[in-house]
Amino acid sequence: MDTKTKLKTILVEELNLEDVSPEEIADDEILFGEGLELDSLDAVELVVLVQKHFGVEIKDMEEGRPALQTITTLADFIDNKGAA
Secondary structure (H helix, E strand, O other): OOHHHHHHHHHHHHOOOOOOOHHHOOOOOEOEOOOOOEOHHHHHHHHHHHHHHHOOOOOOHHHHHHHOOEHHHHHHHHHHHHHO
């Protein structure tokens, strides 16, 4: 399973997103606000889930804000940090 697919599955299952399946989430879907409508509590939980499932730590908002924009930006962040 590639990083994007795994992220989509984690979002739906771990954040209990209703009325959406992993397949319905676009790679460029905005995670917060208008897109998937995640909120600040979801952001905290997502940071924990990224560390739990991928072993990648998002240390602060300066690092996290650009990474947590879309599925693609988060997957790229995980792939780059995981390779380091």
